[in-house]
Amino acid sequence: xxxxxTPIGNAKTMVLNMGPQHPSTHGVLRIALELDGETVIKAVxxxxxxxxxxxxxxxxxxxxxxxxxxxxxxxxxxLGNNLAYCLAVEKLLGLEVPKRAxxxxxxxxxxxxxxxxxxxxxxHAIDLGAMSVFLYCFREREEILKIFELFAGQRMxxxxxxxxxxxxxxxxxxRAAVDKFLKMMPSRVDDYETLLTNNRIWMGRTQGIGxxxxxxxxxxxxxxxxxxxxxxxxxxRRMFPxxxxxxxxxxxxxxxxxxxxxxxxxRVAEMRESLKIxxxxxxxxxxxxxxxxxxxxxxxxxxxxxxxxxxxxxYHFKIFTEGFAPPPGEAFSAxxxxxxxxxxxxxxxxxxKPLRVHFRSPSFxxxxxxxxxxxxxxxxxxxxxxGTIDIVLGDVDR
Amino acid sequence: MSxxxxxxxxxxxxxxxxxxxxxxxxVTGDRGETTIVVPRELIVETAEHCRVDPALLFNFLTDATCxxxxxxxxxxxxxxxxxxxxxxxxxxxxxxxxGSDPVxxxxxxxxxxxxxxxxxxxxxxxxxxxxxxxxxxxxxPDDWQGHPLRRDYPVQGFRDVxxxxxxxxxxxxA
Numbered sequence: 001x002x003x004x005x006t007p008i009g010n011a012k013t014m015v016l017n018m019g020p021q022h023p024s025t026h027g028v029l030r031i032a033l034e035l036d037g038e039t040v041i042k043a044v045x046x047x048x049x050x051x052x053x054x055x056x057x058x059x060x061x062x063x064x065x066x067x068x069x070x071x072x073x074x075x076x077x078x079l080g081n082n083l084a085y086c087l088a089v090e091k092l093l094g095l096e097v098p099k100r101a102x103x104x105x106x107x108x109x110x111x112x113x114x115x116x117x118x119x120x121x122x123x124h125a126i127d128l129g130a131m132s133v134f135l136y137c138f139r140e141r142e143e144i145l146k147i148f149e150l151f152a153g154q155r156m157x158x159x160x161x162x163x164x165x166x167x168x169x170x171x172x173x174x175r176a177a178v179d180k181f182l183k184m185m186p187s188r189v190d191d192y193e194t195l196l197t198n199n200r201i202w203m204g205r206t207q208g209i210g211x212x213x214x215x216x217x218x219x220x221x222x223x224x225x226x227x228x229x230x231x232x233x234x235x236x237r238r239m240f241p242x243x244x245x246x247x248x249x250x251x252x253x254x255x256x257x258x259x260x261x262x263x264x265x266x267r268v269a270e271m272r273e274s275l276k277i278x279x280x281x282x283x284x285x286x287x288x289x290x291x292x293x294x295x296x297x298x299x300x301x302x303x304x305x306x307x308x309x310x311x312x313x314x315y316h317f318k319i320f321t322e323g324f325a326p327p328p329g330e331a332f333s334a335x336x337x338x339x340x341x342x343x344x345x346x347x348x349x350x351x352x353k354p355l356r357v358h359f360r361s362p363s364f365x366x367x368x369x370x371x372x373x374x375x376x377x378x379x380x381x382x383x384x385x386x387g388t389i390d391i392v393l394g395d396v397d398r
Numbered sequence: 399m400s401x402x403x404x405x406x407x408x409x410x411x412x413x414x415x416x417x418x419x420x421x422x423x424x425v426t427g428d429r430g431e432t433t434i435v436v437p438r439e440l441i442v443e444t445a446e447h448c449r450v451d452p453a454l455l456f457n458f459l460t461d462a463t464c465x466x467x468x469x470x471x472x473x474x475x476x477x478x479x480x481x482x483x484x485x486x487x488x489x490x491x492x493x494x495x496x497g498s499d500p501v502x503x504x505x506x507x508x509x510x511x512x513x514x515x516x517x518x519x520x521x522x523x524x525x526x527x528x529x530x531x532x533x534x535x536x537x538x539p540d541d542w543q544g545h546p547l548r549r550d551y552p553v554q555g556f557r558d559v560x561x562x563x564x565x566x567x568x569x570x571x572a
Binding site for chain 2: 091219234331364
C-alpha cells in the first residue's frame, strides 16, 4: 500500500515483507523488515488495510445510530467502545446515569476485559507454539459470550450500552449465569498459569524479549498493560474514575520487567482483579430500579408508557426519526479498555448529527512503539512482540 | 468533581499567563474540561512548557485530533489532549488554522508519540505539520486524492478508489 523506503545497497541486509495476510499479525498489519541474517535492523509498520472510515460515517448518523458503529471498531471490546462513546455524549448532554445502570456497565465491561484478555492469551500462546492454551481460553470466552447473549441478544456486536443508560433491563436469570461463571473462572486462570508461567519454553520465548524503558513508553504515549508492565500505575479506572469505579475495591497490577513476560503476568493478574470487580458489581446491582435516565426527547421512553401516554409516543417517534441535538460544545471521555486508554472526542454544532467523532484508539498508539520493541531482536521474536502489545486491527485502522 | 476541575483550570491558566501572557489566547471551561487556545506561532514553546514546568507536569500526550468547522473561518481546530500523571489532571490545547493556510509546527520534538497522531490528521484532514520527521499518509493509500474527514468531502463514494482501478477493466459500478 505505502512505498516503504529502506536503505538497500548494503549487501548484508535483505528486506522482508511480513503481512498483511500473516496469521501472527492478528489481522491485516503489514511490516517491512530489514534483516541482517536473522536480526531485525529496521521495521516499518504499514497500516490502513482495515480502514473503514468509521469516524466519517459517525458524522452522517444521529447520535444514537453511531453507537452501532462503535461496536465494530475494537471487535474484542464492543461494550467498552459503546461505553466510551456514550460517556462522551452524556457529558455533552449533561446526563446523569442511574447507579444501577452504572454498575451493570461496570460488570459487563469487566467481563469484556476478561474475554479480551482470553483471546489475547490464547492467540499469543499459539503464536509462540503452545496450542492447547488457545483451546482452553476460547472455551471460557464462550461462557462470557453466552452471558452477553443473555443480556443483549447478541454475542459480540451488542450495542447494549446506550446514551443515558442501557438498552434493556438485565434479563431474568442473569445472576445465576454470572455467578456460575465467577465460580468456575478462578481455577481456570490457575490452569493457564500452570501451563505457561513456569514453562521453560514460554519463559525462554518471553523473558527479556521486547523490552521498552518507562521513559520511552511514556514518550510514545503507550497505555494499558504495556505501561503498567513498565512500572507505572496508570489506569483510567483509578486515575480518572468513571461510571462509579471509585466505589470498587481492586488492585492495579504493575511489574517492572517491561518485557513480554511482564505484560503476560500483568494481564493474567488483571483477569483476577476483573473477577473481583464483577463480584462486587453483582452485589451492588439492585433487583429493581431504573436502567435509563429520565430525559424525555433523548432517552427512549419505556414500552408500556408509549401505550398509555401521548407524549411518550411523540418522543419515541422524534428520537428515532430526527434524533436529538446536544448543545454546541466538545467533550472528551476516556475509559480503560483491555488495551489501554480508549478515548472518545465528540464535538457538537447544535444539530442532530455529531460535527466530529474521534476515537483515541489504544491499539493505534501502542503499535507506534513496535519498531522500538523489535529493532535489534531476532526475527522469531517479532511475532512475540506483535502479540504482546495486543493490537486489534479494527481498532488500529477504524 | 467539577469544582475540583475548575480550580485546577484556573491554576493552570494563571500559571501559563504568568509565564507568557501571549500563550493563552482564549480559555474555555466547559463540562469540566479546560481548553486553552494557543496562537499558532507559540504552540511548540507552550507545549514544551506544559510538559516540563514542575507545577504543570503535563508529561503525557494522550490524543491529537482535528475538527473542521467548514464553512466557518478559521475552519480547522487541532486539539491536543494532555494528561498530567502526577497531578491527575487533563488539559486540551487548541490551535485554530485557516482553510487557506492549514500549516502548523509539529509537536513530535516535544512528545514523540505525536508522530502517528499527526500523520493521521495530515492524512484525513490535510493539515501540514512543519518539522514532522515522517509526514506521510498513514491510513489511506499514497495515491488517494483529498482528505476525507473534511466537511466538504462527501460521505458516499463519487469516484473509483485509485489503487483498485485497473485500466482496461470495467469500472466499479459501471
